[in-house]
Amino acid sequence: HPMRRAAALVALALAACSGQADDPEAALQRELAAAKLAARASLPVFWERFAHPEEGDYDFSLKTAFPRRDGQPGVEEAWVENVARAPDRIVGELSVQPRFLGDLKEQAIVDFQESQIVDWAFMGGDQLFGHYMTRVMLPEMDAVQSEWLRPLLSEAPAPEPGAE
Secondary structure (H helix, E strand, O other): OOHHHHHHHHHHHHHHHHHOOOHHHHHHHHHHHHHHHHHHHHHHHHHHHOOOOOOOOOEEEEEEEEEEEOOOOOOOEEEEEEEEOOOOOEEEOOOOOOOOOOOOOOEEEEEEOOEEEEEEEEOOEEEEEEHHHHHHHHHHHHHHHHHHHHHOOOOOOOOOOOOO
């Protein structure tokens, strides 16, 4: 069952994070890596609701790792909205102004592979599901952002199967 597997992965990832209290930045990076693993493990939940939305589901978006286009190694992670899924690729619109993606601007149409997805989100009624990495980042955000987001986030990142 994909949800049980995802829950087990989350528990494993969280256990891996609760090691020695060393450099806070290193700890944050470990927690973010664990959040990405958990988000990827629960991606089937996102695709199921995307294909068969329940009443009140909207605003499906994916956080995707794009190769940088500024000559530097690495990726830039950016949220993509208005997602469409084809058998060989996913297409969407950048919902933010990227910093390292060359001439791509907010609202540019981008295509990518499922393997590039690092997080997902959708609104289910008045709850915001997904946002695994955002949940890790809440303590790092400014008060205005976190106070706005906190009440929206669902208790668990992934909806319970058949919870309607």
